[in-house]
Every structure is written in C-alpha cells, then in structure tokens.
Amino acid sequence: xxxxxIKNVLLFNKKANVLIRGKRFCSVSAPADAQARxxxxxxxxxxxxxxxxxxCHAAMTLLRGYADDMPLHKWLTEYIWPFEQKLTxxxxxxxxxxxxxxxIKTGTxxxxxxxxxxxxxxxxxxxxxxxxxxxxxxxxxxxKSQQQDKLNQLRNWVxxxxxxxxxxxxxxxxxxxxxxxxxxxxxxxxxxGLKLHIHVSETSKEVEDCRRxxxxxxxxxxxxLGVLGPEVVAAHAxxxxxxxxxxxxxxxxxLAHCPCSNLKLASGTFPYKRALAAGCHVTLGTDxxxxxxxxxxxxxxxxxxxxAKGASGDPQTMPAHEALDIATRNGSEAFGIDAGVIAEGKLxxxxxxxxxxxxxxxxHHLISNWVYAADSGIVDTVICDGRILMxxxxxxxx
Amino acid sequence: xxxxxIKNVLLFNKKANVLIRGKRFCSVSAPADAQARxxxxxxxxxxxxxxxxxxCHAAMTLLRGYADDMPLHKWLTEYIWPFEQKLTxxxxxxxxxxxxxxxIKTGTxxxxxxxxxxxxxxxxxxxxxxxxxxxxxxxxxxxKSQQQDKLNQLRNWVxxxxxxxxxxxxxxxxxxxxxxxxxxxxxxxxxxGLKLHIHVSETSKEVEDCRRxxxxxxxxxxxxLGVLGPEVVAAHAxxxxxxxxxxxxxxxxxLAHCPCSNLKLASGTFPYKRALAAGCHVTLGTDxxxxxxxxxxxxxxxxxxxxAKGASGDPQTMPAHEALDIATRNGSEAFGIDAGVIAEGKLxxxxxxxxxxxxxxxxHHLISNWVYAADSGIVDTVICDGRILMxxxxxxxx
Numbered sequence: 001x002x003x004x005x006i007k008n009v010l011l012f013n014k015k016a017n018v019l020i021r022g023k024r025f026c027s028v029s030a031p032a033d034a035q036a037r038x039x040x041x042x043x044x045x046x047x048x049x050x051x052x053x054x055x056c057h058a059a060m061t062l063l064r065g066y067a068d069d070m071p072l073h074k075w076l077t078e079y080i081w082p083f084e085q086k087l088t089x090x091x092x093x094x095x096x097x098x099x100x101x102x103x104i105k106t107g108t109x110x111x112x113x114x115x116x117x118x119x120x121x122x123x124x125x126x127x128x129x130x131x132x133x134x135x136x137x138x139x140x141x142x143x144k145s146q147q148q149d150k151l152n153q154l155r156n157w158v159x160x161x162x163x164x165x166x167x168x169x170x171x172x173x174x175x176x177x178x179x180x181x182x183x184x185x186x187x188x189x190x191x192x193g194l195k196l197h198i199h200v201s202e203t204s205k206e207v208e209d210c211r212r213x214x215x216x217x218x219x220x221x222x223x224x225l226g227v228l229g230p231e232v233v234a235a236h237a238x239x240x241x242x243x244x245x246x247x248x249x250x251x252x253x254x255l256a257h258c259p260c261s262n263l264k265l266a267s268g269t270f271p272y273k274r275a276l277a278a279g280c281h282v283t284l285g286t287d288x289x290x291x292x293x294x295x296x297x298x299x300x301x302x303x304x305x306x307x308a309k310g311a312s313g314d315p316q317t318m319p320a321h322e323a324l325d326i327a328t329r330n331g332s333e334a335f336g337i338d339a340g341v342i343a344e345g346k347l348x349x350x351x352x353x354x355x356x357x358x359x360x361x362x363x364h365h366l367i368s369n370w371v372y373a374a375d376s377g378i379v380d381t382v383i384c385d386g387r388i389l390m391x392x393x394x395x396x397x398x
Numbered sequence: 399x400x401x402x403x404i405k406n407v408l409l410f411n412k413k414a415n416v417l418i419r420g421k422r423f424c425s426v427s428a429p430a431d432a433q434a435r436x437x438x439x440x441x442x443x444x445x446x447x448x449x450x451x452x453x454c455h456a457a458m459t460l461l462r463g464y465a466d467d468m469p470l471h472k473w474l475t476e477y478i479w480p481f482e483q484k485l486t487x488x489x490x491x492x493x494x495x496x497x498x499x500x501x502i503k504t505g506t507x508x509x510x511x512x513x514x515x516x517x518x519x520x521x522x523x524x525x526x527x528x529x530x531x532x533x534x535x536x537x538x539x540x541x542k543s544q545q546q547d548k549l550n551q552l553r554n555w556v557x558x559x560x561x562x563x564x565x566x567x568x569x570x571x572x573x574x575x576x577x578x579x580x581x582x583x584x585x586x587x588x589x590x591g592l593k594l595h596i597h598v599s600e601t602s603k604e605v606e607d608c609r610r611x612x613x614x615x616x617x618x619x620x621x622x623l624g625v626l627g628p629e630v631v632a633a634h635a636x637x638x639x640x641x642x643x644x645x646x647x648x649x650x651x652x653l654a655h656c657p658c659s660n661l662k663l664a665s666g667t668f669p670y671k672r673a674l675a676a677g678c679h680v681t682l683g684t685d686x687x688x689x690x691x692x693x694x695x696x697x698x699x700x701x702x703x704x705x706a707k708g709a710s711g712d713p714q715t716m717p718a719h720e721a722l723d724i725a726t727r728n729g730s731e732a733f734g735i736d737a738g739v740i741a742e743g744k745l746x747x748x749x750x751x752x753x754x755x756x757x758x759x760x761x762h763h764l765i766s767n768w769v770y771a772a773d774s775g776i777v778d779t780v781i782c783d784g785r786i787l788m789x790x791x792x793x794x795x796x
Contacts, residue, residue, distance in 0.1 A: 064771055065763035069707075069717035102756035260700075263708035264770070266715075293770035294757050299697065302658075303704070309467075310661035310705075317664075319467035358500035359692050361462070368463035372662070372691035377775025 002026060002036040003386060009042025009352060010366065011342060018047060020348040023386040028344055038388070045352040045380060046366055049324075049340050051108040051297035052331025055197075055235040055256035055285025057115050059087070059095030061102065063290035072203065072265055080290060093120040099295055100128045104395065106296045106376035107351040109384040110337065112233060112256070112285070114170045114197055126161050128397055129389045131349075133335055135170030135197045138185055140178050147181075154192060164385055166194065166335070168233070173199040174218050175206055179225055186227040195335065196227070200234035203267045207239045219244040228253055233334065235285060236261075237275070238268040245271070245278035254281045254334040257326070259303040261287035272308040273317055283331040298376040301327045305371060320371040352381035400424060400434040401784060407440025407750060408764065409740060416445060418746040421784040426742055436786070443750040443778060444764055447722075447738050449506040449695035450729025453595075453633040453654035453683025455513050457485070457493035459500065461688035470601065470663055478688060491518040497693055498526045502793065504694045504774035505749040507782040508735065510631060510654070510683070512568045512595055524559050526795055527787045529747075531733055533568030533595045536583055538576050545579075552590060562783055564592065564733070566631070571597040572616050573604055577623055584625045593629050593733065596620075599642075600634035601665045617642040626651055631732065633683060634659075635673070636666040643669070643676035652679045652732040655724070657701040659685035670706040671715055681729040696774040699725045703769060718769040750779035 004020040011018065017030040027034075067079035087095075092115070103111060113121060114135035125132045136150045159165045169189040171177040177185070189196040201207055201218045214221045219240055222228050230252030237248065237255045248255065257270050275282055284304055286295045301323045308318035318326075332340025332349075339347035355363060359373045382390040389396060402418040409416065415428040425432075465477035485493075490513070501509060511519060512533035523530045534548045557563045567587040569575040575583070587594040599605055599616045612619045617638055620626050628650030635646065635653045646653065655668050673680055682702055684693045699721045706716035716724075730738025730747075737745035753761060757771045780788040787794060 062760060063762075064760060065766035068763070068766050068770065069714055071713060075713070098756060098759060105756055260704060263704035264713065266707045266711050266713040269708060289771070293766065294772075296757070296773065299700070299773070302697070303701075306658060306661035306701070307708075309664045310667060313664050315469060315473070315662065315664040316467055358496055358503055359694070361496060362460060363463070364461075365463035365466070368466050368691065372466065373462055373687070374692075375694065375697070375773040375775055377773055 002034065004038045004040065004348070004383070004388070005030065005034050005036035006040045006042045006047060006352070007032065010046035010355065012366075018042075018342070020383070020386050023347055025342065025344050025346055025348050028342060040352070040381065040391070042352060044356045045354055047342055047350050047352055048370065049328040049342060050349050050351045050382060050384070051106075051327050052283070052335065052337070052340060053103065053108050053111040053285055053295065053297055054233060054254070054283040054331045054334060055258055055287055056099070056111040056113050056295065057288030058099035058111060058113050058121055059092040059115050060288035060290045061099040061295070062087070062091060062095040063288070064293050066290065068293070075265075089117045089120050092117045093124060096121040096124040099289070100124050100130055101395070102295045104128060104130065104382050104390050105379065105393070106298060107379040107382060108295065108297050109349050109382065109389070110331065110335065112168065112195070112197055112335065114172070118167070122160065122165055125165055128395070129164075129384055129387050131164040131337065131384060133166045133168045133195060133197070135168045138169070138171045138181055139176045140181060141176070151188060154188060154194065168195040168197040170197040173202075173206070174221060175209060182222070182225055182227050186225070186229075189231050190229070195231050195233055197233045198235065200237050201239040202236035204239055217241070217244060219247055223247050223251065235287070236267070236270070238262055238270050240271065240274070242274060242278070245274050245280055248275075249279040252281070254283055256283050256285040257304060258285045258287040259307045260300055261291040263303070263307070265291050269307065269311045271311070272304075273312045273314070281330065281334060282326050283334050284327040296376050297327050298370070298374060301371050320365070320368040323371045324367055348383055348386040350383045351379050354378040354380050400432065402436045402438065402746070402781070402786070403428065403432050403434035404438045404440045404445060404750070405430065408444035408753065416440075416740070418781070418784050421745055423740065423742050423744055423746050426740060438750070438779060438789070440750060442754045443752055445740055445748050445750055446768065447726040447740060448747050448749045448780060448782070449504075449725050450681070450733065450735070450738065451501065451506050451509040451683050451693065451695055452631060452652070452681040452729045452732060453656055453685055454497070454509040454511050454693065455686030456497035456509060456511050456519055457490040457513050458686035458688045459497040459693070460485070460489060460493040461686070462691050464688065466691070473663075487515045487518050490515045491522060494519040494522040497687070498522050498528060499793070500693045502526060502528065502780050502788050503777065503791070504696060505777040505780060506693065506695050507747050507780065507787070508729065508733065510566065510593070510595060510733065512570070516565070520558065520563055523563055526793070527562075527782055527785050529562040529735065529782060531564045531566045531593060531595070533566045536567070536569045536579055537574045538579060539574070549586060552586060552592065566593040566595040568595040571600075571604070572619060573607060580620070580623055580625050584623070584627075587629050588627070593631055594625070595631045596633065598632035598635050599637040602637055605637045615639070615642060617645055621645050621649065633685070634665065634668070636660055636668050638669065638673070640672060640676070643672050643678055646673075647677040650679070652681055654681050654683040655702060656683045656685040657705045658698055659689040661701070661705070663689050667705065667709045669709070670702070671710045671712070679728065679732060680724050681732050682725040694774050695725050696768070696772060699769050718763070718766040721769045722765055746781055746784040748781045749777050752776040752778050
C-alpha cells in the first residue's frame with residue numbers, strides 16, 4: 001500500500017490523484033480508488049512545488065523588527081552585532097525554531113543557512129522534518145583553533161536525518177575572509193563535495209573596497225583565486241557588470257537573489273535581465289529576518305518579479321512561471337535535491353494551497369494568482385521527503 | 399450602555415480596553431468592567447487603524463491573472479479593453495463583491511474607485527458596510543447624453559448609507575479627456591464639494607504625448623487649465639520633476655501612490671523622496687487587480703517602503719510608521735473621513751490583528767512587524783463606522 005494519497009487536487013490545469021510511496025511521488029495520475037495509509041482530500045486545493053530558500057540566517061529571526069530604517073553601518077555596528085554577541089546556543093535554537101516554523105507555515109521546505117552554532121539549527125530542522133544546507137561560517141576574526149574545529153566539523157559530519165541536512169562551507173565574504181582562507185574553504189568544499197556559500201558584491205562599498213585593496217571587483221577577485229565553480233552559491237550579486245555575469249555563468253555559480261533585503265538596506269538592484277542573458281543560474285533567498293523582515297518566499301517571489309520588471313523597464317521580464325521556478329526548482333537543483341517539481345519519481349516535496357479564498361479568485365491562471373495575488377496564509381499542507389509537516393495549518397510533528 | 403467593548407487589546411505599547419459608542423471611539427482607556435452590548439476579547443491581538451485605498455478599479459478583480467507579463471499596449475488593447483467591453487452590470491456587481499470581500503479580509507475599510515455602473519459597486523459597499531468614494535468616470539469617447547447622465551447622477555446622488563459613500567468626479571486622464579471636459583469636471587467637483595479623481599503622469603508615454611500635443615508636461619498642463627486644487631486626487635504621479643512636485647504640493651493635491659502597479663507594468667518609479675520634500679500629500683492605492691494582482695494594502699505598504707528605500711538609495715526613506723500613515727490616516731484625511739487613527743472622538747474604524755503568529759514574533763516593534771513581516775491573513779476583525787464587518791475572519795453581514 002502507498003503512503004499518501006492526495007485526492008482531487010488541482011495539478012497544473014486539471015484535477016488529479018497524487019500518490020506518494022516512501023520519499024517519492026509514485027503517481028500523479030492515480031485512480032480515485034487508490035489505497036494509501038494516509039488520504040488527504042485535495043478538493044478546493046492546488047498542489048505546487050514548495051519553496052527552496054537559498055540564502056538565510058535563520059536564527060536572526062530573533063532580531064525581527066529590532067532595528068529598521070537606518071544606515072547600514074549604524075544598523076550593523078550599533079544594533080545587529082552587539083545583539084548577536086549576546087546570543088547563547090539556546091537563543092540560537094529558539095531563533096531557529098521560530099524560523100523553521102515560519103518557513104513551514106509559508107510553504108518552504110529547504111533553506112541554505114549561514115550562521116553559528118549550527119548543531120542547534122540542525123536539531124530544529126530534524127525535529128520539524130525540513131531540509132537544510134547549514135553553513136559552517138568562516139571569518140578571519142576567528143581563532144586558529146576555532147577554524148580547525150570548523151574544518152573538523154565539516155569532515156566528521158554525519159547527517160542525523162539520513163539525507164535532509166547537508167553542511168556547506170561558508171566563508172562569510174571577501175571583506176571578512178582573506179585570500180588564503182578563501183582558498184582553503186574552496187579546497188575543503190571540493191574535497192568534501194560540499195557547496196560553498198558566500199556573500200558576493202552585496203553593496204557598492206564592497207566593490208569599492210575590493211578595487212582599492214585588490215585592484216579589481218569581487219567576482220574577478222574570487223575568480224583569480226580559483227574559488228568560483230559549480231559548487232559556489234553567491235548571495236546577492238547585486239553589483240555585477242556584464243563580464244562578471246558571464247564569469248559567474250561560465251563557472252556554473254548559483255546566484256541567491258534576495259530582493260527584499262537589497263531594497264530594505266538600499267544595497268542596490270540585482271541586474272536580473274543581465275544575469276539571465278548571461279545564462280546565470282538564479283535562485284531566490286529571503287536573507288535574514290533582520291533585513292526583510294520575514295521568511296515568506298511567496299512575498300519574495302512577487303518582489304523579485306515586480307522589481308525585475310521595474311528595474312528593466314520591461315513588464316515581460318520574469319513572468320510568473322519564471323518567478324515560481326526561481327523560487328522552487330532552481331533552488332532545489334542548485335543543492336542537488338531531486339525535487340522542486342511535482343512529477344513521478346521525484347522526491348515528494350509539495351505544498352497544497354487553498355483556492356477557495358478571495359485572492360485566488362477568479363482562477364484564470366493558477367501560477368499568476370500564486371505569485372502575484374495570494375498570500376502565504378493559504379498554504380494548507382506542506383510535504384517534505386514524503387512526510388506531512390503541516391496539515392490544515394497545524395504542525396504534525398509529535 | 400456602549401455598543402462595543404474591545405478588552406485587553408494592544409494599543410501602541412500597552413494593553414487597553416477600547417469603547418465604541420455609535421459611530422465613534424468614546425474611550426481608549428476604559429475600565430475592564432465597562433459594559434457594552436458587544437464585547438470582543440482582544441487578548442493576543444493589537445488594534446490598528448485600517449487601510450484607506452485611494453486608487454482602485456474594484457470590478458476589475460474579475461481580471462485577476464487574466465493578462466500578465468506583457469507590454470502595456472498589448473495588455474490594454476488585446477486583453478483588458480476587449481474583456482471590459484463584454485462586462486454587464488451583473489458582472490460589475492460580482493467583480494465589486496469579490497473586491498469588497500478581499501478588501502475587508504485584508505483590513506481595508508475604504509476605497510476610492512474609478513469604473514462604470516457605479517450603482518452596482520455602491521450596492522455591494524452598502525451591503526458589506528464599507529466606505530467608498532465612487533468615481534463617475536468621464537471619457538471623451540462617451541456620447542453627449544452619457545455625459546449629461548453622469549452630470550445628473552453627480553447632482554442628484556443620495557448616499558444610501560447615510561455617510562459612508564460619496565461620489566467623485568473622475569475624468570479618466572488627460573489623454574482620454576479633452577481640456578473643455580477637464581474644466582467641466584473641475585467646476586462640477588468644486589460646485590458639488592466633491593473630489594476629482596484622475597490618472598496623472600503614469601507613464602513616460604503620457605508625458606511625451608502631452609509635450610507633443612500641449613507643449614508641456616501633464617501636471618503643468620492641468621495647472622494651466624486651473625484643474626489642480628485640494629479636491630484633486632492624482633493617481634500614480636510617477637513622472638514628475640521637482641517643479642511639478644512643488645506645484646502639486648502648493649495646490650494641495652493628494653497623490654495616490656501605487657507601487658505594485660507601477661512596477662508590474664514597468665511604468666516607472668514614483669519619486670517618493672522628492673514628493674515628500676516638496677510637501678506633497680501622499681496616500682496609497684492598489685490600483686486595479688489586473689495590474690497588481692490583489693487589493694492587499696499590507697503588501698502594498700511593504701512595496702512602498704522598500705521601493706522608496708531602494709529607489710532613493712537611502713534605507714532611512716519611508717520608515718515603517720510613515721508607510722503605515724500613508725496607508726491609513728493620510729488616505730482618510732484626503733477624503734475628509736474623520737478617522738484613520740485610534741483615538742477618542744474619531745470615527746470607529748479599526749482592525750484587530752493577531753499577534754500569536756510566527757511572523758509577528760518577537761514583538762520588538764509592532765508597526766515594523768505589521769509593515770515588513772506580517773501578512774494580511776492575521777487580520778482577525780474589521781470595524782468600520784462603529785460596526786463590526788468581520789470577526790474571526792468571518793463576515794458579519796446578514
């Protein structure tokens with residue numbers, strides 16, 4: 001007998017019965033009388049791929065609304081950093097818990113994180129049944145023994161979930177990590193087959209400082225160091241010229257676009273059309289809550305799509321289906337998760353959204369309504385790796 | 399005995415008991431044992447001013463997702479206009495009903511509309527207990543007898559709600575209404591003490607065409623015609639230079655900023671910082687659903703605030719409390735509604751939002767969380783003119 005049957009659910013343009021066996025979809029066109037241990041009535045709902053959030057600092061959810069509407073330097077030095085210095089491991093667990101709950105509530109099953117005390121975040125991810133790629137953060141300011149501990153952590157990691165949690169090597173940025181450590185991180189990621197997660201060209205200050213210190217721009221600098229490759233996930237990439245977009249595409253780098261954070265901190269505007277034309281692999285992230293101020297990928301999709309149109313002056317830029325792909329399958333692909341689409345054989349990650357709400361009516365175009373009109377409160381059910389994490393907006397964990 | 403008592407609700411930074419008598423707040427610091435016909439338990443909720451949406455085409459909710467991601471001319475001529483030509487009065491009533499329901503669900507109690515068959519929209523507004531300023535639309539293409547009918551409608555209007563619905567004189571735009579009719583509309587509005595609602599400088603094409611045809615820009619052209627005054631609500635005002643901002647401020651014109659629509663149609667970016675510096679009266683609108691694609695003013699606030707920061711390059715632009723004011727009290731003031739703030743003596747318009755949700759935690763800053771982090775699904779209760787329109791997300795109308 002199969003594990004989960006979702007009956008009469010809207011899949012693309014027609015009603016379907018979707019069967020899940022173990023961790024995977026085994027049929028998206030099952031007969032109505034198929035048998036399964038759990039049956040979900042999908043009437044009045046649509047099944048869609050869930051979100052894969054490729055740039056996050058989960059525990060910073062504790063800083064929601066703590067400091068807004070101020071210049072970047074003041075924000076960091078007078079508010080964020082002093083707050084963070086006081087955080088205990090228990091705080092990080094509570095911040096991660098709040099983040100994980102918010103993500104599941106808003107339809108996200110995976111996030112790529114960069115923070116500290118990652119075992120705390122891992123425990124919560126395991127508890128709630130999500131996926132994550134947790135960054136082991138490297139900064140030049142850490143002691144040699146801290147750095148060695150981090151390398152050991154990366155080498156000795158055993159995923160307690162049997163497939164849902166990976167680690168990433170996460171040198172924070174070129175302005176906090178020197179050339180030698182960047183190259184050590186790169187070698188480590190390649191040796192261990194892990195992703196390398198780094199902030200790149202987030203602000204014009206970063207670019208100016210890089211020019212002054214290294215005589216070139218951040219992307220070119222990283223490329224000269226040999227760091228750029230298909231394992232790299234570059235968060236932001238706001239300030240990149242055409243040649244840099246070409247370099248990022250040629251090296252197979254994944255870009256984590258974070259439109260809300262870039263707007264809120266006035267960091268600049270990601271050149272989506274340029275990145276797309278160059279063939280870059282674009283994914284979507286919320287960044288931390290302290291600069292967003294939520295982890296709501298539905299809202300992030302709308303910001304991405306509307307900003308891309310506004311910035312390019314072309315309303316055809318990033319149509320709804322492309323925004324959905326960026327927020328779902330592109331992120332899944334980037335992290336080697338065999339999911340992100342509702343299709344037979346794929347890992348069973350999915351959300352069910354309610355259609356019987358005003359913002360989804362009339363239903364001329366499901367994807368348009370989801371990207372442009374809905375809010376994430378219509379996410380009814382979240383399934384990850386063949387397990388129901390939320391149903392009828394209630395968490396199912398024990 | 400008073401009519402409504404809201405107990406233990408968060409008002410600004412402290413718990414309060416709020417009393418409503420008739421249409422007005424009579425106390426925001428009542429004793430806990432105050433008596434009232436209806437008692438609402440406000441525990442776990444905050445009371446906030448509701449939204450006043452100053453530019454809308456309610457019935458166009460029927461076109462949600464009907465045509466997206468295409469050039470403006472194709473969108474209008476191949477999709478929107480042909481669709482609209484087929485609309486019957488019954489369709490307009492259904493579109494207005496969907497809009498009114500969506501607006502109440504998302505915490506809006508007032509909208510300034512511009513469309514056709516306004517008696518259909520008025521009937522739904524009356525039925526659901528909202529407020530509205532319904533625009534009697536003038537276009538050069540209408541026949542003389544249609545125009546006369548519209549003038550008669552304006553002169554003979556009797557508000558069936560006894561205070562919640564007004565009409566506005568709504569010449570569509572300078573490119574669809576000639577100089578004589580613009581001046582007739584202006585005189586009519588002033589004679590009848592009504593607002594004049596018009597699209598102004600929405601696109602660069604409008605500005606270029608105006609320069610070619612009238613030798614000047616739209617704001618200067620309207621000012622030369624003597625049309626600009628404190629009764630004017632100018633939707634969009636995207637393409638305005640510094641002098642035009644000064645003219646709009648000097649004439650007391652209200653601007654209806656519509657960030658989502660402007661981005662989605664790639665119309666341009668409203669120069670918020672310039673308008674603010676000039677002293678313009680800025681309010682917020684969603685525009686029609688066909689270019690948004692919802693009527694969610696909470697989302698619109700976040701777009702307004704983040705776009706203002708991104709466009710100005712300054713994260714201090716439009717802080718959270720300012721975004722809330724623009725979306726609430728500024729709109730209320732513009733339309734002469736003695737509401738928009740929760741204070742004794744003011745008309746009792748309010749929303750109660752739930753605080754026991756992930757996106758509102760931690761509660762370092764209520765307004766920041768509401769503007770930047772929440773979604774409108776946390777609106778639990780909507781009160782307008784001293785009447786409860788929605789409670790526990792259920793409409794209360796018979």
